[in-house]
Amino acid sequence: MLRIENLSAWYGEARVLREVSLEVAAGEVVTLVGRNGAGKSTLLRSVMGLHPGQRGTVSLDGRDITKLPAYKRARAGLGWVPDDRGAYATLTVTENLTLPPRVGPDPWSLERIYEAFPALHTRRDSAATMLSGGEQQMLALARVLRMGARLLLCDEPTEGLSPLLVQQVGDLLREAKKHGVTVLLVEQNLHFATGVADRHYLLAEGRIAEAMDNSEVRSRERELLAYLGI
Amino acid sequence: MSGFLQNTFNGLVSGAFYALLALGLAVIFGMLRVVNFAHGAFYMLGAFGAYVLLSEAGVPFWAALVIMPVALGLLGMLLERAVIHRLTRLDPLYNFLLTFGLTLILQDLVKSRYGIQSSPYATPAELSGTVDFGLFDFPTYRVFILGFTVLLCVAVWWVLGRTRVGMVVRAATERPELTRAFGIDVGKWVTPVFGFGIALAGLAGVLAAPMRAVNPLMGADLIIVVFAVVVIGGLGSIFGSVAAGFGIGLIQAWGEAYLSDFPIVSQTVVFVVMAAVLLWRPAGLFGREEAPA
Numbered sequence: 301m302l303r304i305e306n307l308s309a310w311y312g313e314a315r316v317l318r319e320v321s322l323e324v325a326a327g328e329v330v331t332l333v334g335r336n337g338a339g340k341s342t343l344l345r346s347v348m349g350l351h352p353g354q355r356g357t358v359s360l361d362g363r364d365i366t367k368l369p370a371y372k373r374a375r376a377g378l379g380w381v382p383d384d385r386g387a388y389a390t391l392t393v394t395e396n397l398t399l400p401p402r403v404g405p406d407p408w409s410l411e412r413i414y415e416a417f418p419a420l421h422t423r424r425d426s427a428a429t430m431l432s433g434g435e436q437q438m439l440a441l442a443r444v445l446r447m448g449a450r451l452l453l454c455d456e457p458t459e460g461l462s463p464l465l466v467q468q469v470g471d472l473l474r475e476a477k478k479h480g481v482t483v484l485l486v487e488q489n490l491h492f493a494t495g496v497a498d499r500h501y502l503l504a505e506g507r508i509a510e511a512m513d514n515s516e517v518r519s520r521e522r523e524l525l526a527y528l529g530i
Numbered sequence: 531m532s533g534f535l536q537n538t539f540n541g542l543v544s545g546a547f548y549a550l551l552a553l554g555l556a557v558i559f560g561m562l563r564v565v566n567f568a569h570g571a572f573y574m575l576g577a578f579g580a581y582v583l584l585s586e587a588g589v590p591f592w593a594a595l596v597i598m599p600v601a602l603g604l605l606g607m608l609l610e611r612a613v614i615h616r617l618t619r620l621d622p623l624y625n626f627l628l629t630f631g632l633t634l635i636l637q638d639l640v641k642s643r644y645g646i647q648s649s650p651y652a653t654p655a656e657l658s659g660t661v662d663f664g665l666f667d668f669p670t671y672r673v674f675i676l677g678f679t680v681l682l683c684v685a686v687w688w689v690l691g692r693t694r695v696g697m698v699v700r701a702a703t704e705r706p707e708l709t710r711a712f713g714i715d716v717g718k719w720v721t722p723v724f725g726f727g728i729a730l731a732g733l734a735g736v737l738a739a740p741m742r743a744v745n746p747l748m749g750a751d752l753i754i755v756v757f758a759v760v761v762i763g764g765l766g767s768i769f770g771s772v773a774a775g776f777g778i779g780l781i782q783a784w785g786e787a788y789l790s791d792f793p794i795v796s797q798t799v800v801f802v803v804m805a806a807v808l809l810w811r812p813a814g815l816f817g818r819e820e821a822p823a
Binding site: 349369374375380382398 | 698701704708710716
């Protein structure tokens with residue numbers, strides 16, 4: 301579904317990604333793990349079309365989207381879940397959910413979202429930044445599900461969340477996967493990653509260092525945690 | 531007591547002009563990240579346009595109140611397409627220089643044709659005279675300005691707060707890059723929003739014509755205070771710019787009335803307030819710290 305070929309990215313003079321190539325098949329959940337500064341977020345931003353200094357190709361369902369601006373990539377089915385959760389202070393919870401146009405074949409209705417997230421329903425007329433961190437994360441995920449995005453780009457969705465909320469995020473991603481949604485996930489929580497994902501890429505110094513499956517990550521968990529500095 | 535109420539009323543009327551100008555600057559800055567230094571020049575063109583329409587073509591105030599904002603809004607959209615959008619990806623300094631240069635060009639064009647002396651613009655007959663408020667009389671025209679501006683701000687508020695267009699503009703003003711990532715073509719809204727901001731400046735200019743001296747430099751004097759208002763309200767904050775506009779109008783009027791023995795204080799009180807607000811809240815009263823996409 302998503303194919304990245306020889307993607308390089310720069311911040312000014314500094315090269316952050318070095319000829320990264322990877323693929324995510326339709327319906328797969330794939331994580332990117334790596335130390336801070338390895339280029340994980342830059343990779344997601346580049347796929348979303350939010351990083352100006354890049355070279356290489358990104359294609360979605362065989363269609364080259366490298367030259368498309370971010371808004372057209374979103375309309376092609378990409379759903380952005382940013383690391384800061386992207387809650388708008390000047391929009392209510394409902395407005396945050398209904399801002400993006402519906403882009404996919406199976407968008408969630410507002411009713412379904414409020415049924416799944418009663419806390420969002422209770423606070424639906426509040427400014428989104430008044431929500432707790434966990435609620436803001438649910439909002440960010442609910443927003444891309446309401447869009448009907450086919451490929452979610454999630455940047456550390458469990459960061460700073462309590463174990464209960466981490467479990468909820470996991471349930472939600474598994475539920476989305478069941479409905480055919482594809483996910484590319486930046487994640488440091490290896491336990492969470494092996495619980496939701498099919499495969500993993502280890503990113504080191506802007507390169508794909510290794511591709512691993514769940515059993516490999518589980519058997520090397522201690523070594524990987526030490527490497528990631530967690 | 532009546533003196534205090536009168537000063538308060540005068541402050542709100544000055545504040546109405548600040549609010550209209552700051553509102554335009556706020557939406558333009560929010561969406562384009564352009565500090566439009568030429569905003570004062572468009573205010574001046576609004577007033578001058580009304581003056582020229584009346585003195586050379588006999589077009590009355592009420593018609594000018596519609597014609598000038600529309601004409602200047604269109605001119606603003608043209609300028610945005612022709613020059614301003616070319617610079618939005620560069621250092622903000624380039625846009626500052628561009629709009630500053632535009633200000634000088636517009637001012638000098640008017641100066642070369644009409645000179646620098648102030649031109650009188652008669653208050654429309656329907657709005658001459660005073661309104662009796664019991665404790666004091668107030669010029670009808672000023673009451674009109676205050677009422678009109680408040681209604682306009684409420685209307686803009688309604689459009690921004692209650693419609694889908696407003697929701698998109700709020701989102702794009704707060705986080706342009708994030709909003710693009712949610713499938714919204716922010717670029718499509720940039721030109722109309724710039725035109726709208728300029729139209730508000732033109733409208734403020736037409737409203738000012740009957741009560742302020744119409745001359746090529748009238749905008750340059752005002753814009754410095756308006757920039758202070760925008761900074762106090764929070765760069766890009768729509769609510770903040772309107773609230774700070776009226777607030778600064780009040781503070782200035784009270785300062786002039788009660789600190790008239792200390793002219794240095796009364797003339798600089800706006801900037802003292804700005805400095806204090808920035809020390810306390812660096813992003814302005816209603817502004818947010820710059821956030822990533």
